Amino acid sequence: MPRLILFVPFALFLVLVGYFAVGLTRDPSELPSALIDQPVPQFELPPVQENGQGLATADLKGGVQLVNVFASWCAPCRIEHPLLMRLAKEEGVTIHGIAYKDKPQDSQRFLAQLGNPYQRIGADLDGRIGIEWGVYGVPETYIVDAEGRIRYRHVGPLMPFDLDEKILPLIRELQK
Amino acid sequence: MIPEIGHYALVLALLLAIVQSSVPMIGAARGNAAWMELGRTAAYGQLLMVGTAFAALTYAYVVSDFSVLNVVQNSHSAKPMLYKVSGVWGNHEGSLVLWVLMLALFGAAVAWFGGNLPPSLKARVLGVQGMIGVGFLIFMLATSNPFIRVFPVPADGNDLNPLLQDPGLAFHPPFLYLGYVGFSLAFSFAAAALIEGRVDPAWGRWVRPWTLVAWSSLTLGIGMGSWWAYYELGWGGWWFWDPVENASLLPWLAGTALLHSAIVVEKRDALKTWTVLLAILTFTLSLVGTFLVRSGVLTSVHAFAVDPERGVAILILLLLATGGGLLLYAMRASSLKVGGLFAPVSREGALVLNNLLLSVACAVVLIGTLYPLLLDSMTGQKISVGAPFFNATFVPLMIPLVAVMAVGPLLAWKRGDLAGALGRLKFAALVTVVCVLWALYINGVKPVMALVGIAMAAWAFFGAVAELADRVKLFRIPLGQSWDRAKGLPRGAWGTTLSHAGLGIAIAGMVGTSAWLTEDIRVMNIGDTASVAGYEFTLEKVESGRVDNYTTETGTFLVSSGGDFVARLHPEQRWYPVARMETTEAAIHTTFYSDLYAVLGDRSEQGEGWVVRIYHHPLVPWIWFGAIVMVLGGLVSLSDRRFRLGVPVRRAAKAPAAAAQPAE
Numbered sequence: 001m002p003r004l005i006l007f008v009p010f011a012l013f014l015v016l017v018g019y020f021a022v023g024l025t026r027d028p029s030e031l032p033s034a035l036i037d038q039p040v041p042q043f044e045l046p047p048v049q050e051n052g053q054g055l056a057t058a059d060l061k062g063g064v065q066l067v068n069v070f071a072s073w074c075a076p077c078r079i080e081h082p083l084l085m086r087l088a089k090e091e092g093v094t095i096h097g098i099a100y101k102d103k104p105q106d107s108q109r110f111l112a113q114l115g116n117p118y119q120r121i122g123a124d125l126d127g128r129i130g131i132e133w134g135v136y137g138v139p140e141t142y143i144v145d146a147e148g149r150i151r152y153r154h155v156g157p158l159m160p161f162d163l164d165e166k167i168l169p170l171i172r173e174l175q176k
Numbered sequence: 177m178i179p180e181i182g183h184y185a186l187v188l189a190l191l192l193a194i195v196q197s198s199v200p201m202i203g204a205a206r207g208n209a210a211w212m213e214l215g216r217t218a219a220y221g222q223l224l225m226v227g228t229a230f231a232a233l234t235y236a237y238v239v240s241d242f243s244v245l246n247v248v249q250n251s252h253s254a255k256p257m258l259y260k261v262s263g264v265w266g267n268h269e270g271s272l273v274l275w276v277l278m279l280a281l282f283g284a285a286v287a288w289f290g291g292n293l294p295p296s297l298k299a300r301v302l303g304v305q306g307m308i309g310v311g312f313l314i315f316m317l318a319t320s321n322p323f324i325r326v327f328p329v330p331a332d333g334n335d336l337n338p339l340l341q342d343p344g345l346a347f348h349p350p351f352l353y354l355g356y357v358g359f360s361l362a363f364s365f366a367a368a369a370l371i372e373g374r375v376d377p378a379w380g381r382w383v384r385p386w387t388l389v390a391w392s393s394l395t396l397g398i399g400m401g402s403w404w405a406y407y408e409l410g411w412g413g414w415w416f417w418d419p420v421e422n423a424s425l426l427p428w429l430a431g432t433a434l435l436h437s438a439i440v441v442e443k444r445d446a447l448k449t450w451t452v453l454l455a456i457l458t459f460t461l462s463l464v465g466t467f468l469v470r471s472g473v474l475t476s477v478h479a480f481a482v483d484p485e486r487g488v489a490i491l492i493l494l495l496l497a498t499g500g501g502l503l504l505y506a507m508r509a510s511s512l513k514v515g516g517l518f519a520p521v522s523r524e525g526a527l528v529l530n531n532l533l534l535s536v537a538c539a540v541v542l543i544g545t546l547y548p549l550l551l552d553s554m555t556g557q558k559i560s561v562g563a564p565f566f567n568a569t570f571v572p573l574m575i576p577l578v579a580v581m582a583v584g585p586l587l588a589w590k591r592g593d594l595a596g597a598l599g600r601l602k603f604a605a606l607v608t609v610v611c612v613l614w615a616l617y618i619n620g621v622k623p624v625m626a627l628v629g630i631a632m633a634a635w636a637f638f639g640a641v642a643e644l645a646d647r648v649k650l651f652r653i654p655l656g657q658s659w660d661r662a663k664g665l666p667r668g669a670w671g672t673t674l675s676h677a678g679l680g681i682a683i684a685g686m687v688g689t690s691a692w693l694t695e696d697i698r699v700m701n702i703g704d705t706a707s708v709a710g711y712e713f714t715l716e717k718v719e720s721g722r723v724d725n726y727t728t729e730t731g732t733f734l735v736s737s738g739g740d741f742v743a744r745l746h747p748e749q750r751w752y753p754v755a756r757m758e759t760t761e762a763a764i765h766t767t768f769y770s771d772l773y774a775v776l777g778d779r780s781e782q783g784e785g786w787v788v789r790i791y792h793h794p795l796v797p798w799i800w801f802g803a804i805v806m807v808l809g810g811l812v813s814l815s816d817r818r819f820r821l822g823v824p825v826r827r828a829a830k831a832p833a834a835a836a837q838p839a840e
Contacts, residue, residue, distance in 0.1 A: 006509045009453060010502035013460070017495050019546070020467065020487075075409055075416075082758070082778060101562075113697050113787045114778070159757070 039148050040067075041132040045122025048099050048107045055096055055122030061148040064174045066095040066167075068118070069130065069140040071102040072110035077139045080157035081114050087163065088117035093171060097121040100130050100138050143167065145174045179244050182232025183323040186273075189225035189280070190313040192218050196283070196306030200299035204371075212295050215302035216287040222309060223277075223284040230264075230277045233322050237264050243329045246270060246322045252333040252754050254725040255341070262346030268486070269322035271349060275466075276312050278350075278357040282386070283309065286361065293382060300368035301361070308360050311493045319489050338726070338752040338759045342408050352397030352424055356462040358390025359427055362434060363459035366452045367501055370508040375448040380441030383455065385814055387438060391431045392810030398424050399803030407762050412695065412773055412791045414799060415686075417566045422545040423465030426538055430458040433534035436527050444524055444589060445515030450531070452512070453505055460498040461538070467494055468545070522592040526584030533577040540569045571625075578632040578683070581676055582639020586646065600646050604638035619692055629687030637680030644673045671813025675806045682802025688770075688795025695792075701785040709792035711772060712736050713745075718776070718786060726750045731776040731786065735765065747776040770794045 044056040053059075060067065068084060070077040087093045097118035099107040104123050111118075124130050133142070134153075143152040152170055154162060196218035203211025236244045237260045240253045250267045251260055259266075265274040283305040290298045316322075365383045369375045401424065406414040415421060434454045440447040467490045518524040544565050582604060586597035611634035612627050619626070645651075647669060648661040694709040705714045716732040733745040745763035752759070765772040770793055777787030 003506075003510050006449075007506040009457070010499070010506045013498055013502050016464075016546075017491065017499070020491050020494075075413070079758075109697060113699065 036153075037149055037151065040142075040144055040150055041129070043122075043129045043132055045098065045124055045129055048097075048104045048111075048121040048123045053120045055098065055120045057148070059096065059120055060144045061146070063094060063146055064171050065144050066093055066171075067098060067133075067142040067144055068095055069098045069100050069124075069133070069135050069138050069142075070110075071100045071138045072106040073102065074138040076157035078114070080139055080159075081117075083158050083160065083163060084117040085115050087167075091168065091171075094119055098129065098133075098135075099123050100135060101125065101127045141167075143170055143174070178232050178235050179241065179323045179325065182229040182236075183321070185225045185228035185232065186313060186317060186321075186323075189222050189229065189276070190310065190317065192222040192225060193306050193309035193313055196222060197303050197310050198306075200306075201303035204296040204299040204303070207296070209295065212299035215299045215306070218306065219280070219283040219287040219302055222306075223280040226273070226277045226280040229323075230273050233270060233273055234261060234264050237261060240333065242331070242333055243325050243327070244322075245324045245326045248326060248330050248333045250334065252725065254754070256724050258343070258346060259341045265349050265353075266345075269316070269320045271353070272312070272316045272320050273322055274350060275353050275357060276309065276316065278353050279305070279309050279312060279360060282357060282361050286364075286386075290382075297368055297372055297379075300371050301364045304364035304367040305360065308364070308497060311496060315486075315489045315493060319486050332754075334754070338750065338757045341752075341759075342404060345404050345408070348397050348400035348404060350397075351393045351400060355390050355392075355394025355397050355424075355431075356427060356465065358386065358393060359431060359455075359459040359462050361386040362390070362431075362455040363497070363501060366455035367504055369452060369512075370504045373508060373511040375441065375452060375512050377442050377445050380438045380443075380451070381818070383451075384435070384438045384442060387431060387435050387455075388810050388814050391428070391435055392807045392814070394424065394428050394431060395803055395810065396807045398428060399800050399807070403800050406796075407764055408759070412693075412762075412775075412789065412793070414689070414796070417544070417563045419545050420469050422541050423468050426461040426465060426541055426545075427458055429534050429538040429541065430454060430461050433531045433538070434458050436530050436534075440524050440527050441515075444518065446518065446524060447528070447531075448512050448515055449505075449509045452509065454531070454535075456498065456501040456505060460494070460501070461542075463490070463494045463497060464542075466490060516590070518589070519591040521587065521594045523584060523587045523589045525592070526580050526587055529580050530577065530584065533573050533580075537570055537573045537577075540573065541566065544569070574683075575628065575632060578636045578679075581679070582635055582643070585643045585672055585676075601639060601642055603645075604635060604642040607638045608634040623691050626687055626691030629683065629691065633680045633684035633687060635680070636683060637677050640673045640676035640680065643676075644669075666818065667816035668813045668818065671809045671811075671816070673809070674812055675809030678802045678805030678807075678809055680802070681798050681805055682800075685795045685798030685800075685802060688798070689793045692794045693791060696790045698788060699785040700788045704785070706788070706790055708790045710737060711742060711792065713772075713774065713788075713790050715786070715788065716744075725754060726752045729776065731763075731774075731788075733763070733774050735772055743772065745772065745774045747774045749776055749778070766797050768797075771796045 040057055040060050042057050045054050047054040066087070070081075084095055088095050095117050097120070099121055101124065102110075107121070107123070111121075122129070127135075139157055141154040141158060142150055145151050151174060152166070154167070158167065196215055199218070200212050200215030203209070203214065233246070235241075236247050237251055238257070240247065240251060240260070242248050246267065246269050250270070251263045255263070263270070265271045283302060286293075286298065286301055286305065290301070293301070362383055365379065365386070369379055398421075401421070402414045405416065405421075406412070434451065437447050437451040437454055441451050467487065516524075582601060583594070583597050586600055587594070608631055612631050615627055615630045621627070644662075647665060648658040650658050653661075696706055696708045698706060700706060700715045702715055702717060705712050707713075712735070714734045714736075716734050718729055718731045721728045721730060727750070729749040731745075731747050733747070735742040735745060743765040745765055747763040748761040750759045750761060751757075760775050760777070762773055762775045764774075771791070773791040773793055775789040777789060779786055
């Protein structure tokens with residue numbers, strides 16, 4: 001056996017470590033810096049409900065808004081759902097939804113059962129727009145300011161303390 | 177005072193680990209028996225010290241000592257005692273203490289049971305094990321010290337994540353860690369063998385029981401974890417291809433391959449360099465899993481303690497341990513002597529195929545887990561790879577693996593008779609066809625993959641049974657004689673049969689619930705009836721209550737089938753005020769071949785009735801029953817007395833140095 005072959009696992013391992021090292025320099029709970037404080041990407045999504053409204057870039061201007069990426073197949077989305085209901089009902093926050101890689105009928109059923117906190121919902125059937133937004137996994141929540149710029153991104157399910165400590169204070173500040 | 181004792185014990189453990197990692201190594205190089213022997217003492221001392229630290233931390237949790245930061249962050253005075261104790265390892269710092277405790281335990285186990293190892297090999301194994309201990313203890317003391325105090329002392333703690341307040345989760349991490357850390361011994365044996373420059377059948381025989389211990393624990397841990405996900409998360413699924421789950425599957429796949437290739441080393445003195453590499457890689461994957469879960473490189477539903485600083489520390493550990501191991505391999509593997517020859521169709525050939533398929537499956541899962549990270553570092557895009565990728569890549573690899581699994585044990589070593597082996601599997605093939613036809617009759621043609629899956633499950637199970645029947649010559653000699661033969665079979669043979677049959681049972685469970693699940697989500701009022709898969713679910717009442725540290729809403733479902741009573745189900749919603757979190761407790765009625773699974777959700781939007789989810793999961797209990805049978809197989813193999821015998825067989829007769837034998 002040529003001795004050089006024996007070094008292959010070591011070399012491959014170094015490549016892997018290199019990737020890990022690069023990965024470490026990025027914080028997955030933050031947006032890639034390129035998107036922070038940038039206008040939301042150009043997109044247009046069809047509605048989930050037949051007579052409902054879809055979601056497009058133009059809808060995200062004029063007022064501080066939340067964009068929540070969800071899917072009926074996503075377990076943590078069910079966990080955070082009551083909080084979105086609370087945000088919409090009690091705090092009067094405008095929330096838009098992006099149904100990520102989800103069949104419209106499944107999204108509809110999800111909302112019919114659990115309640116609908118969203119004003120507009122766009123159906124991102126193939127996940128293309130998710131890529132534009134840099135969606136890493138569902139659920140994910142963005143705060144968009146009145147000029148339509150992304151100001152904050154939350155990865156994973158929202159927890160009560162996230163609302164109280166980050167989301168609501170930032171929304172209040174942006175609304176000033 | 178007690179936390180300081182724990183802290184001090186960790187520092188002492190580090191000093192002992194430094195002694196253990198250096199003195200026996202030097203002793204082995206110089207042939208100094210006393211220095212080599214010091215490794216044993218250091219290993220016992222390290223276990224004692226880490227055990228003291230673990231006990232001190234447990235004590236702080238039990239008495240709710242809120243002057244300790246770790247206790248404040250993860251416990252609460254109103255928490256039930258069981259979860260105060262399990263809270264010890266339900267967080268990053270505490271789980272590291274448990275990790276190091278297991279590491280010390282395995283080190284001490286080698287010191288204790290390793291009486292039949294050559295002294296120099298034992299000293300080197302302990303030395304390498306000590307090095308891993310040094311790495312982890314420095315990591316813990318520098319970045320994750322569980323004994324840090326807080327001042328002023330808070331009145332109460334933040335509570336343990338309610339999702340983790342469950343018996344399933346209280347006990348699954350220890351088994352998982354026992355598995356992860358158990359593979360450290362395979363690594364240490366591999367590194368020691370490379371330093372010695374010798375791998376022989378005796379080495380295979382020493383490595384195998386320890387790998388079996390780790391593999392059995394990991395199997396049990398993964399099984400318990402998926403069971404927990406199934407009944408506690410309340411979404412009715414049992415495997416999500418989540419990075420954290422993959423992190424435990426990766427070392428399991430590699431460990432399974434290692435278990436099989438070590439047999440070839442032991443029996444045939446072949447596949448040596450590959451087995452050594454596999455031993456290094458298996459432990460590497462345990463470390464990679466740790467890195468992925470704790471570094472924040474990948475986010476996941478249940479990754480915890482995300483902290484890039486710790487990520488850097490674990491990455492350095494990984495670089496030193498695996499990098500060192502692989503470099504050692506690169507430089508020394510060619511000095512390992514090449515062993516026995518075999519034909520492609522032989523027991524060895526089947527095991528090589530097993531290793532290839534398991535390794536490729538492992539690579540596929542690794543790529544699927546890391547791909548989002550790679551894409552991110554190359555293009556800045558952030559995506560997630562979901563279940564479809566794994567179903568499309570992993571499942572096709574399992575089909576040939578299972579197909580070969582039944583045939584392999586029937587082939588002879590060195591040169592097998594494929595036609596003969598297949599001939600002896602006629603009965604298994606027949607039963608497999610019957611099972612597929614039966615599934616076809618009950619559930620129809622769709623989905624076709626389900627029929628393939630049932631064929632795999634039946635083939636694995638009946639293949640294992642057929643192999644056993646063949647060994648005891650069932651129905652070919654009088655039953656009494658068959659019974660005598662069965663009693664005389666080595667435990668290892670029973671272990672193989674059990675594990676292979678267990679995998680068949682588990683596959684049937686996976687296929688059944690993936691393909692033929694029925695799900696219903698609807699709003700129900702008191703008195704409403706929902707019909708799912710031939711069962712009627714009537715919501716009888718919903719009651720509120722208060723238990724320990726949470727409040728409850730408990731529903732009562734009457735389940736009947738064709739008018740006959742089947743069960744009463746009590747799904748529950750829990751509200752944990754301290755953590756301000758809600759959990760769902762699914763109610764599950766298990767019959768032999770299916771689960772009825774009910775979840776009580778929130779009150780519906782319109783204010784009347786509750787959102788209710790009902791599942792019929794065909795065959796799902798078999799997943800965990802199969803896992804238990806596999807673990808049982810591991811334990812039965814472990815009890816094989818061969819493992820406890822001294823292994824002087826080939827050590828005495830050293831093979832002539834330049835015996836010309838082609839590559840493995």
